[in-house]
Amino acid sequence: MTPRGKQTVRDLRRSSRSTLLRHLYFHGPLSRQELGTATGLSAGSVSNVTGELLTDGLIEECGSVDSDGGRPRILLRVTPGQAHLVGIDIGETQVRVTLFDLALTELASADQPLLAAHDPERVVRMIAGGLDQVLAAAGVPAENVLGIGIGVPGIVEQGTGADPGAGTVVHGQTFGWDAVPFGRMLREHTPLPLYVDNGAKTLGQAEMWFGxxxxxxxxxxxxxxxxxxxxxxxxxxxxxxxxxxxxxxxxxxxxxxxxxxxxxxxxxxxxxxxxxxxxxxxxxxxxxxxxxxxxxxxxxxxxxxxxxxxxxxxxxxxxxxxxxxxxxxxxxxxxxxxxxxxxxxxxxxxxxxxxxxxxxxxxxxxxxxxxxxxSDLGPDAVTLGAATLPLTHFLDSGGEMPDHLAAVAAV
Amino acid sequence: MTPRGKQTVRDLRRSSRSTLLRHLYFHGPLSRQELGTATGLSAGSVSNVTGELLTDGLIEECGSVDSDGGRPRILLRVTPGQAHLVGIDIGETQVRVTLFDLALTELASADQPLLAAHDPERVVRMIAGGLDQVLAAAGVPAENVLGIGIGVPGIVEQGTGADPGAGTVVHGQTFGWDAVPFGRMLREHTPLPLYVDNGAKTLGQAEMWFGxxxxxxxxxxxxxxxxxxxxxxxxxxxxxxxxxxxxxxxxxxxxxxxxxxxxxxxxxxxxxxxxxxxxxxxxxxxxxxxxxxxxxxxxxxxxxxxxxxxxxxxxxxxxxxxxxxxxxxxxxxxxxxxxxxxxxxxxxxxxxxxxxxxxxxxxxxxxxxxxxxxSDLGPDAVTLGAATLPLTHFLDSGGEMPDHLAAVAAV
DNA sequence: CTGCTTACTTCACGCCGAGATTTAACGTCT
DNA sequence: AGACGTTAAATCTCGGCGTGAAGTAAGCAG
Incomplete structure (x- = not known):
């Protein structure tokens, strides 16, 4: 029961990076001091790890606060523009592609109407088109995108292996999709990491994070x-x-x-x-x-x-x-x-x-x-929730940048 | 979301101990060699950690198998009698207390009929009596018991803090128990670690482990x-x-x-x-x-x-x-x-x-x-499942012996 | 300028697992 | 019997980790 994978000493660092990054992400700008007491890490480790994150450009200093009589605390925050995320909502009537920065601020959006026909091939082409559109509109290069989160109607069977997103299969009983190899079809249009889930679930994610x-x-x-x-x-x-x-x-x-x-x-x-x-x-x-x-x-x-x-x-x-x-x-x-x-x-x-x-x-x-x-979220929450899928992965991994640069260049 | 506690380098050792102990527990006697390939740990680490577990007495060598032409592999297994577990089933008609060894072999059992009256105080006294009875029958000292798992009818509210078992409160709507401070009442009779859960859940545990x-x-x-x-x-x-x-x-x-x-x-x-x-x-x-x-x-x-x-x-x-x-x-x-x-x-x-x-x-x-x-389990599965509660804790902690010896002496 | 307070950085230390090397314990062949 | 090959296990070196202590930086008050 409950086998847990082996851990090496380097996993500790990843865990620490993840903890700090996550805390910084959700609890706004914080000083190293506060970060230490909040996460339980020693001051030395916080200094060490934040230094690493700073040189990686994942976090940045932003102002300082006085600390009565002593050295002021330097505030740290996640660099919003260091990386970007794409959230996609495939609804009954339209396909919506939205580009976010790391702080999940909306940068650009593209809507495309989806009439009666839900032909998967057509939907995939619309996604590819919308993707190019929002990247061009915001002037963000593709290799700066951490991943694409997609909310689809129907049951989603996750893939496995090195590129799980590409193995995704969608069973949309009421949408007319029967075991559509959605991940594989998308992979032909983009090398970016894919994260597919049911639209209701991505909406739920948005509700949990921001609602x-x-x-x-x-x-x-x-x-x-x-x-x-x-x-x-x-x-x-x-x-x-x-x-x-x-x-x-x-x-x-x-x-x-x-x-x-x-x-x-x-x-x-x-x-x-x-x-x-x-x-x-x-x-x-x-x-x-x-x-x-x-x-x-x-x-x-x-x-x-x-x-x-x-x-x-x-x-x-x-x-x-x-x-x-x-x-x-x-x-x-x-x-x-x-x-x-x-x-x-x-x-x-x-x-x-x-x-x-x-x-x-x-x-x-x-x-x-x-x-x-x-709920207290608007109707655009599906794309927002979809974007949390790659973001979650990013935070879990301690801010690891996916190495899809080579793949991007190869296409 | 999902805050994960800080980890020090020593937690790695606990994780390794837990992995090996768990694997040895569920997949029978194994050589260090097999243990290494199965868990992904290096041969050096396996040697190191098993050495520690051996000196702690948690595992023992048991025979060897030839390895065509080379040094024979020494098999290791969890020492069955190194520690003991108690499982208790509080049913509608009786209270059953069973003592197991680490391999969950039944050593002794005590049944006591429970007629119409389900007075909590009486049930607790029956448990205390049954506990003494099975320990005496098997000749096992109380400080050798890792913990007591109890399956009760009704909803169980887990306690928190250093001694969560003692904070357990039971809401047994159909059993006539209304917010009974079951953990606190039991703690007055025994210093052993307590693990209380709904009887249906402990039965489920047994089904998952052995059924x-x-x-x-x-x-x-x-x-x-x-x-x-x-x-x-x-x-x-x-x-x-x-x-x-x-x-x-x-x-x-x-x-x-x-x-x-x-x-x-x-x-x-x-x-x-x-x-x-x-x-x-x-x-x-x-x-x-x-x-x-x-x-x-x-x-x-x-x-x-x-x-x-x-x-x-x-x-x-x-x-x-x-x-x-x-x-x-x-x-x-x-x-x-x-x-x-x-x-x-x-x-x-x-x-x-x-x-x-x-x-x-x-x-x-x-x-x-x-x-x-x-299901393919008999009616005694509730006590068996209850005993898995302290056992799970034991395996998760990497074979940590609870330090209730002082407490035992103090009572 | 001197002290004082507080935030942060640096560094020695003990411990970790990986991987290479060494030792142990067997069969087999001469 | 003794050398040799083979496999298992133990030992050792190494880079890396977080801790905690010592040291440094940066402000304020007098």
């Missing part, structure tokens, strides 16, 4: 859109399961044998409370309008007191609450964050009822240790 | 008894959640708003397929018979073709399959093991139907990567 999940180590980010998904964070890292498909909440059952779902099964949560299902079930649907407009109309009708709309939303809150209770019982999180465009739209109205239903359906003790909140 | 879960890193052990529970293993370690209560599968919903459950909620899986619920729902129940006899009678009736019994078991299989599908979707395990006394009893008959229902209700891709099997 309502900030500060918790055990959380579930519930994404409530056209379909329903979830991203589970356990002990600070995303829970992946054996084949990275953990957290497929939308197709858990609320009524075994109940309403048919687009996944082919029956009684799924998504078949009751997914935006598509809600709009379809509401008899006020006007053909030809979009899903978002339909859901907004449903909400308006409920606020005007139309009984059918009120009943539908009440039922949705009850089912969501019960299903969130399942998440509480199974994952025992500190926090549950409700996000996704439908969640943001209906959340303010439904949240109290959801919380009460969760209390009725969950076990008392874990429920008492969980708070349920709404 | 049907062996060899998988991502698994769910579903316990099917009077109630229903689960133990989730992610990446080789038990998934605990924020407050150690993750995996409370029995109270997830199969029909939101359905049958009332003893937990106070409605529509829980346990209210449909728990042994208590099944026996109660079957109209053939004879008052005064035990739950086990009742379930056996239900099974017999179904095998004789009684329609009401057949229908009840068919429905149970359908619901279990659907709920297992939820586990597949949410946790994405490699394997699902069905255990517990009711699972062992009904399993052979229900397993095919459960598997088919799971296939109907789960997403295709994760379901295709999961196998569903029956």
């Amino acid at each position: 309502a999940g900030r500060g918790s180590r055990h959380a579930v980010v519930a994404l409530f859109g056209s379909g329903v998904g979830a991203c589970v964070i356990a002990d600070g890292v995303r829970f992946r399961g054996a084949t990275s498909s953990a957290g497929e909440w939308g197709h858990t059952k609320v009524h075994v044998g109940g309403r048919p779902c687009r996944c082919g099964s029956r009684g799924c949560l998504e078949a009751y409370v997914g935006a598509e299902a809600l709009v379809e079930r509401w008899d006020g649907t006007v053909p030809g309008t979009s899903e978002k407009a339909g859901l907004a109309a449903l909400l308006r009708a409920a606020e005007e007191g139309r009984p059918s709309a009120v009943a539908l939303l009440d039922e949705a809150a009850e089912l969501l609450g019960a299903s969130i209770a399942d998440l509480v019982n199974l994952f025992n999180p500190e926090r549950i964050v409700i996000g996704g465009w439908a969640g943001l739209l209906l959340g303010p109205r439904l949240l109290p009822a959801i919380g009460e239903a969760a209390t009725r359906y969950a076990l008392a003790y874990p429920r008492s240790r969980t708070t349920i909140t709404l | 049907a879960g062996r060899g998988s890193r991502h698994a769910v052990v579903a316990l099917f008894g009077s109630g229903v529970g689960a133990c989730v293993i992610a990446d080789g370690v038990r998934f605990r959640g924020a407050t150690s209560s993750a995996g409370e599968w029995g109270h997830t919903k199969v029909h939101v708003g359905g049958r009332p459950c003893r937990c106070g909620s409605r529509g829980c899986l346990e209210a449909y397929v728990g042994a208590e619920a099944l026996v109660e729902r079957w109209d053939g129940t004879v008052p005064g018979t035990s739950e086990k006899a009742g379930l056996a009678a239900l099974l017999r009736a179904a095998e004789e073709g009684r329609p009401s019994a057949v229908a009840l078991l068919d429905e149970a299989a359908e619901l279990l399959g659907a709920s297992i599908a939820d586990l597949v979707n949410l946790f994405n395990p490699e394997r699902i093991v069905i255990g517990g006394w009711a699972g062992l009893l009904l399993g052979p008959r229900l397993l095919p139907a459960i598997g088919e229902a799971a296939t109907r209700y789960a997403l295709a891709y994760p379901r295709s990567r999961t196998t569903i099997t029956l």
Whole structure:
């Protein structure tokens, strides 16, 4: 059980670099002094390692603060422009490519509409085009990009070996992608490191880093859109399961044998409370309008007191609450964050009822240790979350620059 | 996110000791040679570390094998009698205390019946008595015991600080224990390290180490008894959640708003397929018979073709399959093991139907990567699993002996 | 300019694992 | 029997690590 790899003495340095870099990244500019007490490293080691990071250009000095009567502390921070990251969101209606600096400030963005056809080859070409576009717009050379994070709809099977990103295979049951060798197709267009994950999971990552999940180590980010998904964070890292498909909440059952779902099964949560299902079930649907407009109309009708709309939303809150209770019982999180465009739209109205239903359906003790909140991130969070994938790798490795320069030159 | 503690160069040695000890423990007697290639450590380091472990008495030489033409390899193994472990099962009807050696061979056991009254103070006294009894029977001094693992019914809140075991609080909703300071009460009777967890979880541990879960890193052990529970293993370690209560599968919903459950909620899986619920729902129940006899009678009736019994078991299989599908979707395990006394009893008959229902209700891709099997462990597995708790700690620490000798002397 | 405080740097030390070298413990061949 | 080859294990050297103490830098107050 739990075999741990061998460690050499050099791994210690990598661990120290990672610790300091990470701390500096998340807790703003800090002096070496503070860094030492916060991370537990001795002052000597901090000096040593920060010196290394400084000569590598990964961190830089930025001002100083007085220290009553003594030598002022020099503040250090991660150099924002030292490296860059690309985040890509492949949604139902568009492909969005965004370039960030290390501080995850958006530098350039490129949107391309995705109509009915989701042909993988076409999507890959759009990504390659968008990539060139944002790099050119910001004047950033490709070898300065640490990696490309991509959020895709569907289940992602991670690759293995030296270039795991290139081995990625995507199973997008509702997107029309069946075992698409997405990583291999992308690798033909770019030599940059690839990090692919499900779009709901990258949104969850963004929520954990910058949104309502900030500060918790055990959380579930519930994404409530056209379909329903979830991203589970356990002990600070995303829970992946054996084949990275953990957290497929939308197709858990609320009524075994109940309403048919687009996944082919029956009684799924998504078949009751997914935006598509809600709009379809509401008899006020006007053909030809979009899903978002339909859901907004449903909400308006409920606020005007139309009984059918009120009943539908009440039922949705009850089912969501019960299903969130399942998440509480199974994952025992500190926090549950409700996000996704439908969640943001209906959340303010439904949240109290959801919380009460969760209390009725969950076990008392874990429920008492969980708070349920709404997301506070905008719709661009998928690209942001996608960009955290290469960033996480960068911080974990202690600021190692991928050696794709040769590969770039070779293309 | 993911702060990792500082590491000194001495932690490397602990890591190496742990790696070698662990490998030796699980992969039988091995020569230093094989140990080196298997763990990736250099021959020099293996020699060095095993030398240390040998002088500590944690491992010993045991025979040798020829190496055609050269110096024979000396086999090493963990010294079974160097230390001992205690596993305790607090069940609905009895308290069982078992003493094991390091190889988890049973040395002595003490059972004490637990009738209607589950008074915590009484249970603690029974544990203390049983402990003295097994130690005396095997002639093992208390300071030779690495720790006491205890499986209790209910949700376990782990303590923190220097003596986490003593801070354990148990919330046993169905057992009549409400926030019982179990660790503190036990600490008054013994100075030995305490490791408390839910009984279903310790059973799951046993299943992972020695049962049907062996060899998988991502698994769910579903316990099917009077109630229903689960133990989730992610990446080789038990998934605990924020407050150690993750995996409370029995109270997830199969029909939101359905049958009332003893937990106070409605529509829980346990209210449909728990042994208590099944026996109660079957109209053939004879008052005064035990739950086990009742379930056996239900099974017999179904095998004789009684329609009401057949229908009840068919429905149970359908619901279990659907709920297992939820586990597949949410946790994405490699394997699902069905255990517990009711699972062992009904399993052979229900397993095919459960598997088919799971296939109907789960997403295709994760379901295709999961196998569903029956447990192959006996009823004493809870104590065995409980004993793995201190053992895990021992192996993780690289074979560190707890310094409770002074404490033993002081009592 | 002198002391004083505080932040940072340098350096000796003990310890680590890797890898090369040496020693140990066997078979086999002459 | 004794030399030799072969393989396992022990020993040794080496570069590298973090610690903690000693030393240096940079401000302030008098």
